[in-house]
Amino acid sequence: xxxxxxxxxxxxxxxxxxxxxxxxxxxxxxxxxxxxxxxxxxxxxxxxxxxxxxxxxxxxxxxxxxxxxxxxxxxxxxxxxxxxxxxxxxxxxxxxxxxxxxxxxxxxxxxxxxxxxxxxxxxxxxxxxxxxxxxxxxxxxxxxxxxxxxxxxxxxxxxxxxxxxxxxxxxxxxxxxxxxxxxxxxxxxxxxxx
Amino acid sequence: xxxxxxxxxxxxxxxxxxxxxxxxxxxxxxxxxxxxxxxxxxxxxxxxxxxxxxxxxxxxxxxxxxxxxxxxxxxxxxxxxxxxxxxxxxxxxxxxxxxxxxxxxxxxxxxxxxxxxxxxxxxxxxxxxxxxxxxxxxxxxxxxxxxxxxxxxxxxxxxxxxxxxxxxxxxxxxxxxxxxxxxxx
Ligand SMILES: Nc1nc2c(ncn2[C@@H]2O[C@H](COP(=O)(O)OP(=O)(O)O)[C@@H](O)[C@H]2O)c(=O)[nH]1
Ligand SMILES: [Mg+2]
Numbered sequence: 392x393x394x395x396x397x398x399x400x401x402x403x404x405x406x407x408x409x410x411x412x413x414x415x416x417x418x419x420x421x422x423x424x425x426x427x428x429x430x431x432x433x434x435x436x437x438x439x440x441x442x443x444x445x446x447x448x449x450x451x452x453x454x455x456x457x458x459x460x461x462x463x464x465x466x467x468x469x470x471x472x473x474x475x476x477x478x479x480x481x482x483x484x485x486x487x488x489x490x491x492x493x494x495x496x497x498x499x500x501x502x503x504x505x506x507x508x509x510x511x512x513x514x515x516x517x518x519x520x521x522x523x524x525x526x527x528x529x530x531x532x533x534x535x536x537x538x539x540x541x542x543x544x545x546x547x548x549x550x551x552x553x554x555x556x557x558x559x560x561x562x563x564x565x566x567x568x569x570x571x572x573x574x575x576x577x578x579x580x581x582x583x584x585x
Numbered sequence: 586x587x588x589x590x591x592x593x594x595x596x597x598x599x600x601x602x603x604x605x606x607x608x609x610x611x612x613x614x615x616x617x618x619x620x621x622x623x624x625x626x627x628x629x630x631x632x633x634x635x636x637x638x639x640x641x642x643x644x645x646x647x648x649x650x651x652x653x654x655x656x657x658x659x660x661x662x663x664x665x666x667x668x669x670x671x672x673x674x675x676x677x678x679x680x681x682x683x684x685x686x687x688x689x690x691x692x693x694x695x696x697x698x699x700x701x702x703x704x705x706x707x708x709x710x711x712x713x714x715x716x717x718x719x720x721x722x723x724x725x726x727x728x729x730x731x732x733x734x735x736x737x738x739x740x741x742x743x744x745x746x747x748x749x750x751x752x753x754x755x756x757x758x759x760x761x762x763x764x765x766x767x768x769x770x
Pocket of ligand 1: 608609610611612613614615616617626627629630631632654675710711712713714742743744745746
């Protein structure tokens with residue numbers, strides 16, 4: 392009974408304090424930008440914002456599900472071995488396009504000025520260190536891509552049978568048509584026609 | 586250029602050079618690549634897809650793309666032109682019968698816009714075989730008289746003995762490095 396108001400007070404105090412803190416932070420960064428004048432801090436802030444956005448995109452649920460769907464749909468053609476099949480190139484290109492489009496569209500939404508050369512100008516002479524750039528680098532590399540597909544196939548499908556079943560099943564669910572029935576009937580017709 | 590390409594370029598820790606091995610099937614492309622990598626050259630099987638070998642050479646990281654040369658595969662070559670800095674065209678110097686075919690395919694590459702800036706190294710391979718055409722004879726047959734601004738050179742070699750292979754590679758890497766790495770350190 393006595394403890395309750397105390398707790399309430401604590402929470403209240405905490406909230407007030409947080410708000411003050413936040414406001415102070417806002418003011419600080421606001422003044423920083425205005426004071427700098429020569430645009431150096433503005434540029435640093437913008438770089439931080441862009442890198443932050445890139446990170447957001449990469450860890451976002453929707454990007455992850457797009458990536459996984461791509462793996463699911465394409466991993467079956469991949470096989471261990473040094474020689475690569477020609478189809479890998481096409482798959483890699485589709486994947487790169489997918490990543491590129493996702494990144495560019497999301498960056499454009501946040502930074503209307505965004506173009507690749509805007510990005511280059513912004514980052515020129517700055518080291519592209521850190522997790523975000525490491526991740527982007529591996530997304531752009533063919534060997535990493537191949538490994539990602541092989542790992543996915545091993546993890547999800549073993550010999551790939553489970554994955555292909557899964558795919559047919561989800562397709563059926565999505566369009567709601569009865570493909571297996573259609574296939575069966577066409578199989579049934581063929582011997583008759585011959 | 587795309588965003589990912591830009592990031593890949595900036596992030597690359599070592600100075601990278603991309604080389605594309607092309608030429609008719611059985612010319613000895615895979616054998617030469619294996620020789621460069623210090624691998625056993627006694628058995629190669631025809632390349633149906635492509636292989637990428639990474640090799641450290643004079644401070645550069647070489648990414649060598651070896652693609653199949655059969656007639657049916659040649660239309661896929663174009664998928665590998667992007668960002669290729671050096672083109673290594675391999676000729677079986679003993680295969681006089683297909684020299685015309687070889688010439689036609691090479692000339693097709695030379696008019697490719699995406700390869701316009703690429704340095705060209707021609708390997709006159711299989712020089713260890715007696716009766717192999719000399720590089721002078723090959724040059725005459727290939728009719729390479731309209732090369733314009735392109736940096737190019739022909740080097741006699743043998744993928745089996747390794748003779749000439751290193752010399753050719755040194756030249757192509759040096760030429761590319763001077764072109765793309767001289768100014769940006
Ligand atoms: N004698 C000789 N045989 C070679 C040489 N280079 C390749 N070969 C042989 O030519 C055949 C085709 O070689 P390969 O490297 O697979 O050709 P690719 O189709 O251009 O990759 C193989 O039997 C090789 O052993 C060479 O310099 N001398
Ligand atoms: Mg081969």
